[in-house]
Amino acid sequence: MAKQVDVIVVGLGVGGEETAGRLAQAGLRVVGIESRLVGGECPYYGCVPSKMMIRAANLIAETRRVDGIAGTATVQPDWAPVAKRIREEATDSWNDQVAVDRLTGKGATVIKDVATITGPNTVRAGGTEYEAARGIVIATGTVPSVPPIDGLAGTPYWTNREAIEVETLPASLLILGGGAIGMELAQVFARFGVQVTVIEGAPEVLAMEEPESGVLAREALERDGVTFRRGAHAKQVGYADGAFTVTLEDGSTTTGEKLLVATGRRVATADLGIDKLGLDPAARRIEVDEHVRAGDRVWAVGDVTGVGAFTHNAMYQADIAVRDILQEPDAPTASYHAMPRVTFTDPEIGAVGLTEKQARDAGLNVRTGSTPIPASTRGWIHKAGNEGFIKVVMDADRGVLVGATSAGPTGGEVLSALAVAVHAAVPVNSLRQMIYAYPTFHRAIGEALKEL
Ligand SMILES: Cc1cc2nc3c(=O)[nH]c(=O)nc-3n(C[C@H](O)[C@H](O)[C@H](O)COP(=O)(O)OP(=O)(O)OC[C@H]3O[C@@H](n4cnc5c(N)ncnc54)[C@H](O)[C@@H]3O)c2cc1C
Numbered sequence: 001m002a003k004q005v006d007v008i009v010v011g012l013g014v015g016g017e018e019t020a021g022r023l024a025q026a027g028l029r030v031v032g033i034e035s036r037l038v039g040g041e042c043p044y045y046g047c048v049p050s051k052m053m054i055r056a057a058n059l060i061a062e063t064r065r066v067d068g069i070a071g072t073a074t075v076q077p078d079w080a081p082v083a084k085r086i087r088e089e090a091t092d093s094w095n096d097q098v099a100v101d102r103l104t105g106k107g108a109t110v111i112k113d114v115a116t117i118t119g120p121n122t123v124r125a126g127g128t129e130y131e132a133a134r135g136i137v138i139a140t141g142t143v144p145s146v147p148p149i150d151g152l153a154g155t156p157y158w159t160n161r162e163a164i165e166v167e168t169l170p171a172s173l174l175i176l177g178g179g180a181i182g183m184e185l186a187q188v189f190a191r192f193g194v195q196v197t198v199i200e201g202a203p204e205v206l207a208m209e210e211p212e213s214g215v216l217a218r219e220a221l222e223r224d225g226v227t228f229r230r231g232a233h234a235k236q237v238g239y240a241d242g243a244f245t246v247t248l249e250d251g252s253t254t255t256g257e258k259l260l261v262a263t264g265r266r267v268a269t270a271d272l273g274i275d276k277l278g279l280d281p282a283a284r285r286i287e288v289d290e291h292v293r294a295g296d297r298v299w300a301v302g303d304v305t306g307v308g309a310f311t312h313n314a315m316y317q318a319d320i321a322v323r324d325i326l327q328e329p330d331a332p333t334a335s336y337h338a339m340p341r342v343t344f345t346d347p348e349i350g351a352v353g354l355t356e357k358q359a360r361d362a363g364l365n366v367r368t369g370s371t372p373i374p375a376s377t378r379g380w381i382h383k384a385g386n387e388g389f390i391k392v393v394m395d396a397d398r399g400v401l402v403g404a405t406s407a408g409p410t411g412g413e414v415l416s417a418l419a420v421a422v423h424a425a426v427p428v429n430s431l432r433q434m435i436y437a438y439p440t441f442h443r444a445i446g447e448a449l450k451e452l
């Protein structure tokens with residue numbers, strides 16, 4: 001006999017933990033099932049420890065900028081405090097007891113096991129079958145997508161997990177993929193003295209962003225000593241005598257002590273049993289509607305929906321799901337037109353909404369404006385490390401911004417004003433009449449708007 005509950009949450013990463021906790025606090029009987037660590041990828045192998053690494057690496061870079069501006073300074077990079085901080089402050093050495101206690105403290109039941117969906121309302125885990133009166137929430141996230149390159153399988157390559165866990169840095173590192181993970185970690189390791197080579201299949205890194213963003217980030221990393229092989233497809237990977245050799249399609253080779261595979265993520269729903277819910281286990285993502293419903297009494301939140309692999313999206317969708325499940329009369333519907341994202345390289349690449357190309361492909365009447373950060377008063381004062389730009393993408397028919405990029409020092413923070421503009425469709429005429437404080441980085445937004 002199945003155990004009766006109100007809601008079953010499968011996967012307790014960012015999205016699942018938020019959903020389960022809120023529903024339990026609202027008084028529902030909630031079972032949350034997690035096969036690894038409650039909290040998921042973000043606190044243990046993603047956002048949080050990687051940003052601790054970035055904070056440390058940026059301190060090194062800032063210290064090196066003292067010369068010529070504030071005297072002289074030397075810095076001796078040491079990975080030990082970074083590895084220690086990740087263990088002691090971020091991950092409890094990858095122990096999730098605090099997170100489990102936090103969730104059970106809210107009233108949810110936590111089962112540590114691999115969940116299998118067994119029927120339209122039933123899930124099996126921990127030797128028990130649970131039946132949900134209100135429904136099932138799927139929040140199983142993604143796993144690294146490892147390309148089928150000859151020789152790669154079976155080698156001790158890293159994914160983001162091993163890169164985050166590293167205690168002793170290698171002398172050299174090959175990174176497959178110049179996306180968010182590849183670029184952030186390449187800069188970190190290069191600033192700590194590792195010889196880094198990034199192999200990117202596309203012509204430019206950060207391919208999903210404005211082309212200017214890719215150029216800016218790549219050139220910054222090149223100044224940190226990172227080597228790039230762009231438009232380069234790996235044909236073969238070899239591992240011998242403690243070193244990786246990657247052979248590219250043009251026959252050239254590149255070697256490194258370690259190899260980090262950062263070529264994107266994929267959903268892992270093949271064995272989850274979602275066919276019992278009428279969903280396709282082989283699909284690239286679980287499609288959801290504006291209430292993040294994936295079917296009758298089925299919701300999906302976070303990376304598994306393929307809407308955007310970001311913690312803020314998982315939290316946003318969790319909120320939509322919770323309020324729909326609780327049948328709130330004013331439950332909001334999801335809109336992704338102002339999806340923000342920040343690649344935390346130095347300079348930071350913040351962006352919201354559509355790129356210029358996406359806006360043109362959507363058939364909009366596009367106008368763009370752009371201004372370099374070094375040309376702003378604040379950028380000029382800032383001097384070393386001031387590279388960046390503001391770019392705005394306007395739908396000229398509606399007179400509103402549909403996208404923007406804020407790249408530069410604190411680019412992710414400056415992004416907030418642009419995110420409000422895109423989210424709320426603030427008329428460009430109104431944005432032009434705003435007073436932008438002097439001398440701030442965000443004042444460059446006013447300059448970019450003049451270029452429209
Ligand atoms: C290196 C790195 C850096 C990142 N940096 C950022 C950043 O700076 N900002 C940002 O917004 N995002 C960042 N992200 C992305 C962010 O981590 C994800 O978007 C976020 O974790 C998604 O949350 P989720 O709940 O959808 O999935 P996850 O966090 O992946 O959680 C899914 C959970 O489901 C569990 N699960 C899966 N299948 C089952 C099953 N059958 N039974 C039980 N449990 C199951 C998994 O064990 C996992 O814990 C980063 C990611 C990486 C890898």
Ligand SMILES: NC(=O)c1ccc[n+]([C@@H]2O[C@H](COP(=O)([O-])OP(=O)(O)OC[C@H]3O[C@@H](n4cnc5c(N)ncnc54)[C@H](O)[C@@H]3O)[C@@H](O)[C@H]2O)c1
Pocket residue numbers: 147176177178179180181182184199200201202205206207232233234262263264265308309310341342343344
């Ligand atoms: N700051 C952040 O918000 C942040 C940081 C890290 C990760 N993330 C999230 O994690 C997800 C995964 O990050 P990611 O960097 O692995 O993926 P990604 O999709 O951002 O980038 C993958 C890159 O690998 C390249 N690539 C794919 N196959 C290749 C191959 N065979 N050879 C060479 N290059 C190849 C792609 O062209 C792409 O540029 C991202 O979608 C992102 O949303 C977010």
